Amino acid sequence: MKKNRIVALAATATVTALLVAGCSSGGGSSSPSSATGKVTLKFWSWAPGTDKLVAEWNKSHPDIQVKHTDAGGGDASSAKLLTASRAGNAPDLSAVEYTTLPSLIVAGVPVDLTKDVTAATKKNYAKGTLQQVTFDGHIYGLPQDVGPMALIYRSDILKKYDIAVPTTWDEFGAAAAKVKAADPSATLASLPPDQTGFFAGVATQAGAEWWSIKNGKWTVGIADKASLDVADFFQGLADKGYISTEPILTPAWNAEVNTDKVLSWPSALWAPGVISGVAPATVGKWTMAPLPQWKKGDSAVAYQGGSAVIVTKDSKHTKEAAEFAQWLNASKTGASNLLTISNVYPAAISGQQDATKTAPPALMPKQTDYYSTAAKISSNTIPVTWGPDYNVANTAFGDTLSKAIQDHTSWSQAFKDVQKTVVADMKKSGFKVTN
């Protein structure tokens, strides 16, 4: 009897411990090359329509066949990729977000592609775009799409309330107040604490540098002067009830967008596709404008989101993989396909030029200047360096700012706490940090 009990207890203990041990399941195995010289490459990507782009490549390249898998977007696939890479069976190629690329480089996942990237490829990228995948002068990936920040808004309702499109954040705050006055159940926008990318973007726009490198040392600036001013500004709007801090892209938020209760979404150029999906009732009633500025007359914006394609160290065919990645993202055909089939804003210049001749997205069919506005926005972006522990910052930011909102404490103190967490994590990992 007693023995049985001990065994039972041991069993319950094991089940809990197994949770962690169970995470070493592998992904795709490395590609075998047959005697005929035919090469098969495995490719993870979440961009819609990637299977069609891959099929086109496979038709014209019988010797380099690509097998596409949708391993889930953003956060999910970066964790899977790390695990697969550690187990030695990562796919040959994978899409990654710019924000997680540094942490993947540190973990040794991507290979250095500097020698494989052709001059033609380099010419098809703006300097700032290529900088997002370049570290210490080495190129680690091919930019696929970029997300220069922009504002999409319900032109019909703002017009009804006689509210001008905000060009500065002060105007944005005034517009939010007017919306509340006109319809207390509506809000101009929801800016929830888990949108780290948004807050990082507008802080960058204000002159902040959340991560920077000088003389081989890192400096963390999540709590620099510009960032704290941004925190105070948005806390002011939230405290007055002008903007909401409820989570976005949830059933509740989607319902509110659909029923005309959320009137704008400050985010990036990928927003129209998202809204078409979650709020179909509002299609055709939106317009895109440049993101509001901190200083009137400024025009530079930061990036929010966007992804690149890397070649992993587990690939036995780096050269072929690099060739495919360049065709997919930087060739004229590839970039054009990304625009028309995947419906993303291509990172390559040729794709962005093609865009100006394309009809506007379905969400704003009447806005004929959509893509020329988009081209103007993306011609003046602020280059950003993401730290090697962006994931730590991301979770800490969401949790800490949520708590501040919940407890009605200072947002700028929350930014300072995140800064502390990030600096401590980088020091623990062994990075040289000046903070």
Add this chain to the structure above:
Amino acid sequence: MTATLTPRTPTTARSRPSRRRRGRSAPYFFLLPALVLFVLFMVVPIIYAAWLSLQTYRIEGGGILGTRVRVFTGLSNYVSALTDPDLLSGFGHLGLYAVIAVPVTLGLALLFALLLDVPAARGTRFSRTAIFIPYAVPGVVAALLWGFLYLPGTSPFSDITNALGLGSIPFLKEPGIFGSMANISIWGGVGFNMIIIFTSLRGIPADIYEAARLDGADERQIALSIKIPLVVPALVLTAIFSLIGALQLYGEPTTLKPMTSIISQTWVPLMTIYKDAFLTDDLPSAAALSVILALGTVVLSAIVLGITNRRTSGARS
């Protein structure tokens, strides 16, 4: 325990023909499949997790980014886990949830089982099935379903209070969130626990009730003085199950997380383990926390068993 009360027919000791002894290795041979599986899928992973929990990642090599390598670090992961205020508040959330969920689940399960066991009860088969059905609903589906019933935008309950001018019910705010979270697992868990207790009630021989009725006991007295003491072993079992289930709270808060900013990424310990392992890529910390949680579960279960054992043996003497 119950055996002392069950009337036993004396077993006639049959003298078996003494068999020739088989090889001594036979028992081990039969144990082998279980042992191999146990070692492969239990012992080895545990040892690996424990070993992993003593490592950490460090940056080595030149350049700005360098390369991450795993190095031995001793107990530092345990120290940082145990001194992490987020983990402490995670255990706090878990405690509040368990304090609501475990007693209410067991109380309702016992109540329903006793009601179904009353001889005058009608439609028992239907009621039993109806109470049990939520257990068959997958946890994530249940959490989603309740999530929509809680969300101010979609909640029919909040629709009613809104219509009455009282505003929406703060299901997903503090402190309402603990009740809301517990409610999901109570809804799903009562049926299962009820079946265990009910089965145990059915095992009680009817002559005991007959004797009690002859002595003038009513149904309430029978329930309180006879049935409950006799199903204590079943209650202990369900209590342990519920307690372990409460410590493993993960699915409900993870499913509700996108619906409210209240639930952080470290809201309960298992969510912290997930975050360490899959979001911030710190497997050693996740391993250390897993070991702590596993040991905590063992200790807590042992305490509960110890207390209930002393009680039952005390009652017997």
